Amino acid sequence: MKRTLLLCLTLGLIILGASWSLFPQGMFKIHDFIHGVRIAEMTRALGEGQFPVRWSEHFGYGYGMPLFEFYAPLPYYVGSLFYQLGLPLVTSVKLLFWLCSIGTAFGAYYLGKQLFSHKSAGVLVSAAYTLAPYRALNLFVRGALSEAWGMMALPWILYGISVARTDKWHGFWATTxxxxxLLLSHNLTAIIAAPFIAVFALVMLWLKYTESDHDVRSTLEYLGSLVGSAGLSLGLTAFYMFPALLEKQYTQIENTILSGYFDFSLHFLYIRQFFSGEWGYGGSEWGPGDPISFYLGTAQVLVFVIVAVITGRQFIKDLKNKKNLSLVLEKKYLISLAVVFMLGGSLYMSLQRSIGIWRALSFLSFIQFPWRYLSVASLAAALLFGVPYFFIKGRAARTYIVVMYILIVVSSVFYFRPEEYYQDISGLYYDDPDRVESHMSEILPDYIPTGVQLEDIHPPTYEVLCDGEVCEHELLVNRGHEKLFKFVPPLSGETTLTFAISDFPGWVVTADTNEIPHFQNENGLITANIPAQTEFVGVQLRGTQTRDWSDVTSFFSFVMVLCLFAVQNKKRFFRRATV
Structure with a gap:
């Protein structure tokens, strides 16, 4: 009981260390201050019956854009739940930050405990990852909430892959x-982490093979579990992943996030930046003089030296006894090498020296900032804290956890504070549609559909134009994804209607319930020639073939989850039925 309380206390202090700056009144200054508006737009769309939410009515200068088809939606679904429960917008945003630190702390703890078979290792891994300076940068400088949620998912994935060797179902669900x-929070982190997750899975596959006395069948079952988990997770997220991948060419995203300031070649790091603890609140710049820090952490740098000394000494000792390099394939050395590979590989990808890889793999340009690889590097550096538990026991292990825990907390906790607080947050955190259209749209133009002319664009002062002029009408249905107009009297002749809606695949126009063709006008807006005597005209966002198949895939994947859960618990269910 005492040990459980001590464990809860240590994890609680870690979470507090990463979130103490959330408690003061008001909201802190961050680069990305649009979270509140995204939550408001998500809440509005859900309230209007749009699910899954894809279209934001008020972004795109009031002409709308498919924000949540491309911008990972999970944090904002959760934030919308808080907001719908009556919590203030800023409180909802802060809760998303707080949940992120809780999930990160527990995920890293379970991963460290599982890999190194020691609760103390789990505590240190949790402290080092949750309090990593790069997480502080994401939370309290950049305000990169989605990326922080992506980082939260990483230890849970590795934990599931590892624990599935001995507990198939537990590992399967954790990995899934x-x-x-990860996929619904920050798909760029998924791209970054994918090769490292694959290498980790291969290491675990080898360990499963050796631990099962080279039992091929059980090893293949384990492999099948991992593949099944990956397939199921892809199916569950298909409603977002496939449209985001296959329909991005219908937006202006490549014109806004792949050039100019966002050109990846301007944001490589220098090795010395990993060791510079000088903190700042500016933006990323070309060269080593960035006014923000990419410090790995004081304790993280020290533990690398400790691990190198302890592991190297033990390896030389074991090599003298066995005189066989095959000992590298032993669990303690294989996991250590995997961690070092994750750390070295991720740091390398953030350096200018890796530019050949970046240019060869064109999709990496969407990552924009090579230093985003610090998300994986931070986890790998945290895992280094568990490596000594392969080689030290007793008093040495107890001394090690006390010293390193204190060092991590003391050296990192003050990075988790913002530059300043705003007591009056009404200028940045609001749900007023008019202000979203006129102020926030300029900040986030990434997903405005192609064809929309951004030069001198202003929010619309009309809902529909008849032959270029404002005309009398009644708006019977007014939702972000569908509108129904009534014309009294009916249109006297064929009329060209222009709607204040950006055209995007899936929009359809109906005249008295009959679907009619439409086209984009010179400003990229939905325009249609409406037959004479039409009384009702509707505009509705429907699914495309890509979206429909993706939604169906996610639905059947969810049904599969229910079926698998029933299979897993069939004995329990039948036992209850019998009793």
């Missing part, structure tokens, strides 16, 4: 949940 959270 972690992958779903």
């Amino acid at each position: 949940a972690g992958l779903v959270i």
Whole structure:
């Protein structure tokens, strides 16, 4: 009981260390201050019956854009739940930050405990990852909430892959949940982490093979579990992943996030930046003089030296006894090498020296900032804290956890504070549609559909134009994804209607319930020639073939989850039925 309380206390202090700046009144200054508006737009769309939410009515200068088809939606679904429960917008945003630190702390703890077979290792891994300076940068400088949620998912994925060697179902669900959270929170982190997750899975596959006395059947079952988990998670997230991948060419995203300031070649790091603890609140710049820090952490740098000394000394000792390099394939050395590979590989990808890889793999340009690889590097550096538990026991292990825990907390906790607080937050955190259209749209133009002319664009002062002029009408249905107009008297002749809606695949126009063709005008807006004597005209966002198949895939994947859960618990269910 005492040990459980002590464990809860240590994890609680870690979470507090990462979130103490959330408690003061008001909201802190961050680069990305649009979270509140995204939550408001998500809440509005859900309230209007749009699910899954794809279209934001008020972004795109009031002409709308498919924000949540491309911008990972999970944090905002959760934030919308808080907001619908009556919590203030800023409180809802802060809760998303707080949940992120809780999930990160527990995920890293379970991963460290599982890999190194020691609760103390779990505590240190949790402290080092949750309090990693790069997480502080994401939370309290950049305000990169989605990326922080992506980082939260990583330890859960690795934990599931590892624990599945001995507990198939537990590992399967942990891996699946972690992958779903990752893909729906920050798909760029998924791209970054994918090769490292694959290498980790290969290491675990080898360990399963050796631990099962080279039993091929059980090893293949384990492999099948991992593949099944990956497939199920991809199916569950298909409603978002496939449209985001296959329909991005219908937006202006490549014109806004792949050039100018966002050109990846301007944001490589220098090795010395990993060791510079000088903190700042500016933006990323070309060269080593960024006014923000990419510090790995004081304790993280020290533990690398400790691990190198302890592991190297033990390896030389074991090599003298066995005189066989095959000992590298032993669990303690194989996991250590995997962690070092994750750390070295992720740091390398953030350096200018890796530019050949970046240019060869064109999709990496969507990552924009090579230093985003610090998300994986931070986890790998945290895992280094568990490596000594392969080699030290007793008093040395107890001394190690006390010293390193204190060092991590003391050296990192003050990075988790903002530059300043705003007591009056009404200028940045609001749900007023008019202000979203006129102020926030300029900040986030990434997903405005192609064809929309952004030069001198202003929010619309009309709902529909008849032959270029404002005309009398009644708006019977007014939702972000569907509108129904009534014309009294009916249109006297064929009329060209222009709607204040950006055209995007899936929009359809109906005249008295009959679907009619439409086209884009010179400003990219939905325009249609309406037959004479038409009384009712509707505009509705429907599914495309890509979206429909993706939604169906996610639905059947969810049904599969229910079926698998029933299979897992069939004995329990039948036992209850019998009793």
